[in-house]
Amino acid sequence: MSASAPTLRSLAKQLGLSRTTVSDALRGSPRVDPKTAERVQKAAREAGYRRNPLAGALMSELRRSRGTAFRGVLAAVDFTEPERPDAAARFHRELVVGAETRAGELGFKVEKFAVGHAGLSVQRLDSILQSRGIHGVILLPAWDEPDLSNLDWTRFAGIYTDYIIERPALHSVCSDHYRSLLAALQRLASLGYRQPGLFLQRHQDERLQFRWGAAFRAFQENQPEIRAVPPLIVDAYTKEAFVRWFKKHQPDVVLGHHTAAIDWMADCGAEIPERHGFVCLNKNMTTRPCAGLDLQPRTLGARGAELLIAQLQRNETGIPEWPSTTTIPARWSDGPTLRTGNAGHARTP
Amino acid sequence: MSASAPTLRSLAKQLGLSRTTVSDALRGSPRVDPKTAERVQKAAREAGYRRNPLAGALMSELRRSRGTAFRGVLAAVDFTEPERPDAAARFHRELVVGAETRAGELGFKVEKFAVGHAGLSVQRLDSILQSRGIHGVILLPAWDEPDLSNLDWTRFAGIYTDYIIERPALHSVCSDHYRSLLAALQRLASLGYRQPGLFLQRHQDERLQFRWGAAFRAFQENQPEIRAVPPLIVDAYTKEAFVRWFKKHQPDVVLGHHTAAIDWMADCGAEIPERHGFVCLNKNMTTRPCAGLDLQPRTLGARGAELLIAQLQRNETGIPEWPSTTTIPARWSDGPTLRTGNAGHARTP
DNA sequence: CGGACATGATCGGACTGTCCGCACGTTTCG
DNA sequence: CGAAACGTGCGGACAGTCCGATCATGTCCG
Numbered sequence: 001m002s003a004s005a006p007t008l009r010s011l012a013k014q015l016g017l018s019r020t021t022v023s024d025a026l027r028g029s030p031r032v033d034p035k036t037a038e039r040v041q042k043a044a045r046e047a048g049y050r051r052n053p054l055a056g057a058l059m060s061e062l063r064r065s066r067g068t069a070f071r072g073v074l075a076a077v078d079f080t081e082p083e084r085p086d087a088a089a090r091f092h093r094e095l096v097v098g099a100e101t102r103a104g105e106l107g108f109k110v111e112k113f114a115v116g117h118a119g120l121s122v123q124r125l126d127s128i129l130q131s132r133g134i135h136g137v138i139l140l141p142a143w144d145e146p147d148l149s150n151l152d153w154t155r156f157a158g159i160y161t162d163y164i165i166e167r168p169a170l171h172s173v174c175s176d177h178y179r180s181l182l183a184a185l186q187r188l189a190s191l192g193y194r195q196p197g198l199f200l201q202r203h204q205d206e207r208l209q210f211r212w213g214a215a216f217r218a219f220q221e222n223q224p225e226i227r228a229v230p231p232l233i234v235d236a237y238t239k240e241a242f243v244r245w246f247k248k249h250q251p252d253v254v255l256g257h258h259t260a261a262i263d264w265m266a267d268c269g270a271e272i273p274e275r276h277g278f279v280c281l282n283k284n285m286t287t288r289p290c291a292g293l294d295l296q297p298r299t300l301g302a303r304g305a306e307l308l309i310a311q312l313q314r315n316e317t318g319i320p321e322w323p324s325t326t327t328i329p330a331r332w333s334d335g336p337t338l339r340t341g342n343a344g345h346a347r348t349p
Numbered sequence: 350m351s352a353s354a355p356t357l358r359s360l361a362k363q364l365g366l367s368r369t370t371v372s373d374a375l376r377g378s379p380r381v382d383p384k385t386a387e388r389v390q391k392a393a394r395e396a397g398y399r400r401n402p403l404a405g406a407l408m409s410e411l412r413r414s415r416g417t418a419f420r421g422v423l424a425a426v427d428f429t430e431p432e433r434p435d436a437a438a439r440f441h442r443e444l445v446v447g448a449e450t451r452a453g454e455l456g457f458k459v460e461k462f463a464v465g466h467a468g469l470s471v472q473r474l475d476s477i478l479q480s481r482g483i484h485g486v487i488l489l490p491a492w493d494e495p496d497l498s499n500l501d502w503t504r505f506a507g508i509y510t511d512y513i514i515e516r517p518a519l520h521s522v523c524s525d526h527y528r529s530l531l532a533a534l535q536r537l538a539s540l541g542y543r544q545p546g547l548f549l550q551r552h553q554d555e556r557l558q559f560r561w562g563a564a565f566r567a568f569q570e571n572q573p574e575i576r577a578v579p580p581l582i583v584d585a586y587t588k589e590a591f592v593r594w595f596k597k598h599q600p601d602v603v604l605g606h607h608t609a610a611i612d613w614m615a616d617c618g619a620e621i622p623e624r625h626g627f628v629c630l631n632k633n634m635t636t637r638p639c640a641g642l643d644l645q646p647r648t649l650g651a652r653g654a655e656l657l658i659a660q661l662q663r664n665e666t667g668i669p670e671w672p673s674t675t676t677i678p679a680r681w682s683d684g685p686t687l688r689t690g691n692a693g694h695a696r697t698p
Numbered sequence: 699c700g701g702a703c704a705t706g707a708t709c710g711g712a713c714t715g716t717c718c719g720c721a722c723g724t725t726t727c728g
Numbered sequence: 729c730g731a732a733a734c735g736t737g738c739g740g741a742c743a744g745t746c747c748g749a750t751c752a753t754g755t756c757c758g
Contacts, residue, residue: 008715018738023715033736053421053456054410055714057662058403062742063717105399106663176674178527182558209531210567217570218563299671310659314455322648325525326675357744367709372744382707404743411713412746 006047015043026051057313073109074099074136074308075129077148080117084143087285091297092140094284095161098301099138106309110138115148122150130155135317136308138301139165143207153319157311159304163208169323171311173304175295177208180330181215181255184279184293187332188253189223191339193277197251198231199242199261200281205233212281216255239264246270253277253338259288262337278337291335299328355398364392375400406664410482421457423448423485423657424478426497429466433492436634440646441489443633444510447650448487455658459487464497471499479504484666485657487650488514492556502668506660508653512557518672520660522653524644526557529679530564530604533628533642536681537602538572540688542626546600547580548591548610549630554582561630565604588613595619602626602687608637611686627686640684648677 012019017040025032025040026049032040043049076096100110111134115125129137135155139146141162148158149167160172188196198216205212213231220228232245237258246254246268253276254261262278270276280292303326311317334340361368366389374381374389375398381389425445449459460483464474478486484504488495490511497507498516509521537545547565554561562580569577581594586607595603595617602625603610611627619625629641652675660666683689 007713009713019715020717020739021737023717024737027716031736036736051456052407052714053658054403054407054662056456056716058401058407058743059714059716061403061716062401063715173673178560178563179558179674209528210571211527213570214527214563214567217566218559221562221566222559296671303671303673306659306663310655310662313659313662314655322645322652322677324522324652324675324677325528326673328671328673356742358742368744369710369746370708372746373708376745380707385707401743405745407714408743408745410745412744 006044006049008051011040011044011047011049014047015040061313073111073132073134074103074138074305075134076110076112076138076140077125078112078114078119078140079142079146080114080119081143082117085285088141088143091282091284091295094297095140095301095304098298099305100301101298102302103305103309106306108136108305108309110305122148126151136312138304138308139170143203153317155317157308157317159308161300161304163325168319171307171320171324171326173300173307173326173328175300176327176329177211178215179327180293180295181212181281182219183329184255184332185216185219185223185226188277188279188338189226191277193253194225195227195229195250195252197229197246197249197254198233199245199254199256199258200231200233201237201257202233202235204257239267243268251276253279255279255281257281257285259286259290262288262290272337273339275339277339280335280337283333283335289335290337292333293330294333295330296328303328355393355396357400360389360393360396360398363396364389403662403664406661409664410484421452421455421485421658421661422481422483423452423457423459423487423654424483425459425461425487425489426474427461427463427468427489428491428495429463429468430492431466434634437490437492440631440633440644443646444489444650444653447647448654449650450647451651452654452658455655457485457654457658459654471497475500485661487653487657488519492552502666504666506657506666508657510649510653512674517668520656520669520673520675522649522656522675522677524649525676525678526560527564528676529642529644530561530630531568532678533604533681534565534568534572534575537626537628537687538575540626542602543574544576544578544599544601546578546595546598546603547582548594548603548605548607549580549582550586550606551582551584553606592617600625602628604628604630606630606634608635608639611637611639621686622688624688626688629684629686632682632684638684639686641682642679643682644679645677652677 008019008022012022015022021032021036022040025037026044028037076099078092096110096112103110113120113125115122120128135157137156137158139148139158139160145167146165147167153168158170160170161174162172163174165172185196198212200212213233216231220226229249229251232242234241237260242261242264246265254265257280259280262272265276265278266272272278278290280286280290283292283294284297307326357368357371361371364371370381370385371389374386375393377386425448427441445459445461452459462469462474464471469477484506486505486507488497488507488509494516495514496516502517507519509519510523511521512523514521534545547561549561562582565580569575578598578600581591583590586609591610591613595614603614606629608629611621614621614625614627621627627639629635629639632641632643633646656675
């Protein structure tokens with residue numbers, strides 16, 4: 001019994017074997033005599049041997065990648081959807097850039113694949129990934145719920161980069177819309193706005209399980225000095241409906257995705273930014289300069305790659321027993337559609 | 350220029366130095382001549398050297414704990430709070446069990462520490478963890494916002510097992526209260542309940558940024574066949590306030606933490622489970638048998654350990670640039686306080 | 699001026715577990 | 729009987745870090 005914890009080498013010496021044989025025996029390699037293996041395992045149990053997990057991870061990676069420069073490849077899978085708004089393309093690109101960067105730092109490469117409609121069939125994707133030896137899949141957001149249940153998930157680890165995926169139910173990475181909207185409203189209040197209004201397309205809120213609307217109402221409910229303006233939630237954006245709502249409830253700041261609303265407000269006599277304001281709920285989706293939330297697609301992509309690589313390093317494939325959602329708050333971004341105040345911090349925690 | 354990625358040794362050879370000097374130079378050790386250090390750093394940049402994070406983590410552990418046993422160890426840190434409800438103890442225990450189990454599978458051990466009030470000071474904890482060579486910290490939930498900003502976070506990776514921690518702003522793991530309540534309400538609707546009521550202590554909702562209340566209202570708003578009952582949110586539980594609310598709005602099912610409400614409902618003439626129902630929002634906090642949400646502390650603890658170990662394996666310490674929150678939906682659990690229906694699945698997605 | 703001592707800069711050794719290739723001895727088979 | 733195949737075990741190389749050793753130079757004092 002030595003003072004320090006048993007290692008492979010001390011065990012090997014004690015047994016009169018080489019460290020290699022002990023290592024192989026403990027991991028059940030077929031290269032060692034079953035009798036020897038049992039003897040080693042018994043001795044390891046008795047000595048209380050516990051393998052160093054870090055060294056294990058390091059060495060297997062090291063040995064595997066001998067010579068070759070990169071250690072692994074991830075697939076970024078995009079669903080080609082004809083109805084998807086064009087603006088989403090930039091968001092997708094940023095997601096991929098973030099994933100590529102982080103993956104690169106961790107020794108992985110990212111390759112892009114397009115699936116559905118104008119792209120590959122799911123079967124075809126499956127066989128390509130299999131033959132290329134790719135085991136990590138990042139699924140980019142789809143406007144309608146994507147279906148990749150036909151992939152042979154016993155061989156893949158996957159991450160979805162949006163709130164919810166049911167087919168299959170994978171881990172996901174997403175912006176924290178609820179928290180971000182609360183923080184944005186708080187900021188607007190500190191800038192002196194008292195009647196914020198929310199302007200959304202129904203589908204936009206539905207696919208987030210109404211998180212935008214819920215955060216908006218929760219804020220109104222818990223801030224006595226805020227005058228309640230009912231959210232305007234429409235099936236399709238029309239100027240007419242917006243103008244009616246705006247004139248009736250007279251919000252002093254509007255939060256929404258559709259930047260054309262800035263013009264509609266002006267047409268109603270709003271003075272931006274002196275007396276009224278507009279906040280875009282996803283700045284990455286518009287080119288028009290305005291204040292709003294940066295949903296940080298790069299950070300999301302990076303975190304997605306990180307989670308995926310962690311799974312691969314644990315050698316975990318398949319559909320998780322309990323899928324989790326990892327969220328990151330949006331970053332506040334100033335712009336010309338709001339009056340300036342003494343609010344300083346760039347982060348919206 | 351070699352085919353494979355540059356290593357410490359290849360760099361050292363190229364520069365005519367030893368690997369030790371190169372390593373020290375790149376990490377800014379005061380032991381090397383500043384001129385040499387600069388030369389090394391320039392060469393490293395040009396060669397595109399990237400240090401292997403796994404090897405770094407392994408070796409620093411190994412060297413630090415020379416002789417003595419290095420095994421991966423995580424610290425589970427609990428804040429001793431006098432006002433904390435007793436029921437929370439069980440939740441904490443389950444969290445730790447989950448973390449221990451998952452950590453064990455990945456080759457790590459978990460040790461418990463109590464901080465504050467009746468336990469260690471933060472300074473003391475810092476020095477204990479340092480001298481024990483522990484770099485992973487799981488923070489258990491505190492009723493009030495915990496403060497561990499005095500720990501030297503350049504040497505630790507941490508995970509908080511509740512929604513929000515600001516001091517410091519770490520990654521966290523938590524139940525998905527918003528999604529879980531929506532799913533529970535959906536289930537109640539499918540069982541025929543039409544007037545659900547929510548009964549909360551204000552602090553319980555505040556510390557979740559009103560997610561319970563927000564999900565409740567979002568559901569009412571988007572389900573036309575549900576009759577709106579205003580939530581009852583109180584500073585302290587009293588029978589009187591509950592009875593007044595219950596008689597006025599006549600909910601047919603009440604969702605809340607406080608199981609004494611079951612008796613109060615009965616006193617008002619409610620028939621449980623034939624015509625009325627009660628749903629507990631955190632079954633792990635009560636011993637009374639009833640239907641409700643299992644927030645799955647074991648799964649949360651397990652996922653927390655997983656995320657923490659992933660950080661350690663990447664040799665990442667410190668406060669993350671963009672803290673993320675990882676959420677897991679609650680599991681629905683049947684019980685005698687609800688009438689049975691034809692709803693089958695155990696999971697609440 | 700020379701020896702004792704301090705300081706600065708660099709190096710070597712040892713440490714973890716894994717995987718590939720090699721070696722040695724035995725069995726199989728044409 | 730010789731060659732090939734197989735079973736089993738071993739050694740080398742690999743990553744980055746930290747402690748102590750080493751060696752050159754500078755400083756101080758008798």
